[in-house]
Structure formats: C-alpha cells, structure tokens
Amino acid sequence: MAVKEKEVLGTRKMERIEYVGLTVLGLSLAVLFFRPGVIGGIFDAMVNKTVPVIVKVYLTGTLGCAIILSVMTGRILERLGFTDALVRLYIPLARWIKITPLVIVPAIYNILGDINAAGRITAPYLKKVGATKDEQKIAVATMCQGNQSFSTLMLGILAFATGGIWAFPVIFIGLFLPVILVPLLLKVTLYRNVSFKDISDMPRFTPSTPIVPTIFNGAREGAELLFLLLIPAAAVIFAIMGALDYIGIWKPIENALTGFLGALSIDPQTGIQSILVSPTLAMNTLVQTIKNIPPRFAIGSFIIAASGFPLQIPLAQIPAVWSQNSDLTAQEALEAAVVGIIIRIISAFILAMIITPLVV
Template sequence: MSKPAEQLHEIVDLSTGAEEAGKRAGGSNRIGLLSVALLGIIFIISPEIIGNAFTSMLDKVKPIVVDIFLMGNVGVSIILSVMVGRALERMGFTDALIRLFVPLANRMKINPAVVIPGVYNILGDINAAGRIGGPIMKQAGATRDEQCIAIATMVQSQQSFSCFMLGLIALSLAGINAFPVVLCAVFAPLVIVPFVLSRTIYRNTRAVALKDLPSFTPKTPPFQTIFQGAREGAELLFLLVIPAIAVIYSLIGLLDYIGVWKPFEQSLSGFLGFVGVHPGTGITAIMASPTLAMGQLQEIAASIDPRLVVGAFVLAASGLPLSDVLGQIPAIWSVNSDVTAREALTAAIIGIIMRFITVTIIAFGLTPLLV
C-alpha cells in the first residue's frame, strides 16, 4: 500500500473511531440530561422524595454495616478467619488437602484445587475463602472454568461455624439424625458439584498430576504469617466486604421505598415453602444472616414440620445471604483470581441454584427416612 493510501486509511480509521466515541458520548449525555430533568421535576413537585429515598437506603445499610459487621461478631470473624486460614496454609493444610483429593480429581479430570475454597469456607468464612482460595487456584494453574467451578462449589457450604452448630441444635430439637444431613448437605457437594459442572457448563478442565502441582505452603515466619493474615483480613473487611454490603443493601432500601421489595419478599415466602424451607428463617438466611436464621430455627424447630427444619438448615449451610452472592463474591474473586466479576457472579448464582435443588431433594427425599 502506498504512503498516501496508508494515510487515507488511518484518517478513515480515526474518523470511524471518533464517530463511535461521539455516539457513546451522545448516549451518556442524553441519560445525564434525562437524570437532570427528572431530578428537577422531583425537586419542584415533591422534594422530600429524594430525602426519604436516601433515608430508606440508610436504614437498610446501617443495621448491617454498623450493627452486624462493625459492632457485632461478623466483622471480627472475617479478620480471624483470614488469620486462621493463613496459619493453616503455613502449616501445610492446603498441600495435604490437595494430595488427598488428587486421586478423585484425576478420575473426574479436574484440577484438585477446586475444593480448596469450599473447605476454607467450611472452616472459616466465605470472604476469607475467596481471599485465600483465589490465589491458590491461580498458583495451581486452574483454568477460568475450574475457578468458576470452585466458586460454585464454595457456596455449597456454610460460612460460619456458629451457623453450623446452631443448625445442629435445631436438627436435634426436631428429632432428626444430623449425620446423614451433614454428610449429604455439606461434604457430598464438594465432589458432586465439580463433577456435574465439569460435564455441563464449565468443561474446560484438566487433570493435574501431583508432581506437577506446586507447593502451597509459604515460607514466611509463623508470627509474620499470623500478623499479615490479620492485616489481610482487616483489608478484606473494610475495602471489599463493607463496600459491597453497602451497595447491595442501599439498592434494597431504594427498591423498598419504591414499593417493589415487599411483593418480592411475599413471592419469596411462597417459593421457600414450595421447595421445603421454613419461610421465615429462609428469608432471614437469604436477606440477612444464615447464622441468625439458625438461631430463629432453634426456637421453633420442635413445633414445625421436620422437612422445613432440614430444608432451612441446608439452605443456611450455603453461600448466602444474597449480599454475599451479588456483592462480596464478585468483588473478592475478581481481585484475587483470573475470573471477572461477572463470571464470579454467574458461577455463584449457578451454585445457589444448585443449592436450592439440593434443599428440595434432601428436605423431601431424605427427611422422611430420618424422622
């Protein structure tokens, strides 16, 4: 191509790019003008709407962020979970766990590291599981599909030990043998979920020989490991978890003020009863705290249908509440792994859908055999 022709080609490319940029800017300007016009109309007709909407958002965010995460036990548990997780990692826990899972993972033709976030979630906290498990997945050479499988597997288990213990008490009060429920609801998904997803949605998986896996045990001094873990937990809490919580609950507050949220809650109650979950505790687990839900279930377990007790326990033993699924998991995994926020969100939603299927199967299929 001659030099004048090249220059002409560059000019055409530049003009095309400028046109596309102009179209995008024009679209943004139209949205901005529409927003200004809408706010202007609201200020003229009913200015208190904006203040009331903001108050509704604040009322939803403040109890969760301040009362639960800052003043309650949840925030401290996140810091401690990361610290304990890093200590376990330093003691060789991750290496030992992967070596135990390698034979089964090779049969499924999947990277054995996919179970790591789920196990750390059982032992500690879902946020710590992402912070620790994400880098481990990258270090193990896991594909993006395998990292998505790890997220979907992670949300199959409860994210606090207190939730687990309160759930066991509720099962015993309802006269239900807890061992089969725990086995089927907590430990079996660590194998079943990767197997199912690797053959359906996320197929880009590969077996990894034990000799090809790196060591996951850091060489940092023990005290430094613990201190850095606590510091990392604090960063996770204040820089990722709380902002994600604020975003989700502010949107819920806005929807509540508009009048959309109440009908959604009513529909959710009907759905929970249909799949075998006590509606009251189920909504608490989904919207607020599975641990709080298990505390509520403990008080009523002896007086309600055992199927609803089991269903509520299985649902609470998951990656819920919804703020974790929609906010914290995408925020944490997009920073600490190879997946994007959208991919992490999609994987988490798939995992929660699978969890609801598990709830129904165990509540209606297993419970009659245990009572």
C-alpha cells in the same frame, strides 16, 4: 485556538449517557418542585434500613469479632496443611475421573474464606500445569459450592449447636461432598475436555509464614474483609432495599423471593440475606432464629449460605479476578459461576431433604 475549541465543543455528538443525565436532571427538578419531601424521605428510609444492621450487628454486635476470628482460624488451618491434605485425599478420585486435582483447590480456599485469593492464587497454577479451559470452568463452578467466608461455616456450626442439630452430616454432606461430586457431574455433562495430572506437577499450597505472623496477618485480613468488603456491601444493599421499600417496590420482590425460597426448603429471611447481602450475616441471624424454624429450613439455609453468594460475587468478583489470572474470559468465568450457583440452589433443596432425617 479558543475559537477552534469552541467549535469542537459545539459540534460534539451527544452520548447516550448524557441523555440519561438530562432525564435524571429533569425528573429531579420535577420531584423537587411538586413533591420535595420524596427525596429526603428516600434518603431517610435508606439510612433507617442500613444503620441497625451496620451498627448493631457488625460494629457493636458479635458478628464483627466473629468474622475477624474466623478468618484468622482459616489462615491457621491453611498454615497447618489443610489445603494440601484435602488435595492429597482427592487425588485417587481425580485419577479415576481423569481430571486435575487442582480443580478443587479454589473451593478449598473458598471454604477457608477468601474467594479472591481462590482466584488470584490458584488460577495461575491451573494455567501453569496446563489445565484446559473446561477444567478451569469446573474449578470456578466447584468453588461456588463452598462458603466464601470462614465465618459462615463457624456461625453455621454455632447455629446448629444452638438448635440441637447434629452438625457433622450437614458439614460433610452439604459442604465437602459437593466439592468432590460437582467436578464429576460437570465432567460428564458440560465440560468434558479434561485430563488427569499427577501430584508431581502441582505446587504446595501451605505457606511458609511463621505461626505468629500467620495469626496476626489472619486477624488483619479478617478486619479488612469486615470493613472493606462486608460492611460496604451490606450498606449498599440495605440502602437500596430501604429506598425500594419507601416507594413501594421492595415488598412484592421480597414476597416473590420468600415464596421461591420457602418452596426450596430454605428459610426465607436468611436465604434473602445470603443471596443479596452476606451469608455471614445470614448465619448470624440463623443463630438467633434457628429454634423458631423447621430443621429442614435451617439446613437448606446453611447450604445456600455456603456458596458463591451474594450475587455480586458470581456476577462481578469472579469474572474480574479469573479473567485476569486464568485462560478464561470474563464471560466464560461468569457463565461457569452461574452454573455453580444454580447447582448450589438445586442441591440446597435436595440435600436438605436427605440430611434432615439424619440429624434430628
């Protein structure tokens, strides 16, 4: 038996990943021999880039508490019928454009701050009431028009108050209006196989949890969001940025993103944070910097933050969750999410131009 096992191991075909591993091993040994300080320098750069954000912003700053309290607030609003109320208001328009009102429910859950719940809870309902694949794609793309953390909305409102910007037009036009108009836009362009379904076919989305457990569960959910998702995500991205900065690659990438976002009337600093790290962190930064940037850039920054970003959400989370809970494949969910964030980037530029004269 031992001889046979040895023969099998000796003749096993090399996989591609093993060649990659050997290459990495060879490069590591070469670096250790010729420039051993590089590996330590990269790690030190990763730590120095990550620690100030994780410790001073999330843990000992106000952002951590803001996240916990905002998620709790979102769950209270949900318990008070916020989701069902918005669905009721949307029914007349849904009947007119001949689409199921359920397509906006994932977006409402997203605004309340849980993109995973948006998929896990609402996708099966869409499937249950017979929503077509096109309607489910519209639901995904529309979901990307709202903030994936309620703390983003709360900190955005705080930033506008700090900067003396009237928040109501920004929130109404920049957040709620796209949730209504994007299904119509997609229905007449990309996803046309839709049909209206009456409210009697749809479930209620207001939970029956007593108010006290709702409050404490919301706070616990906020803590889970902070420690299990946002802090690890921020640590990964800032560590990568630190490593790239050490070897001289990050600066050209940052300059390209800065030019692109500036051309779209989006504050580059907070825009990069929204796209790569965390919209919540971006809005926390905006609270501190809003007095030093043009109002148009601040509004564009909020709109891009109130979206399906950062990138790991449309590229990973949405395909994973929706492929498990809807009729969509991971590829179809990914495509719909990309459509949604492209619409959001374009609308950030257009809406910032429209809203700015109304609020300053």
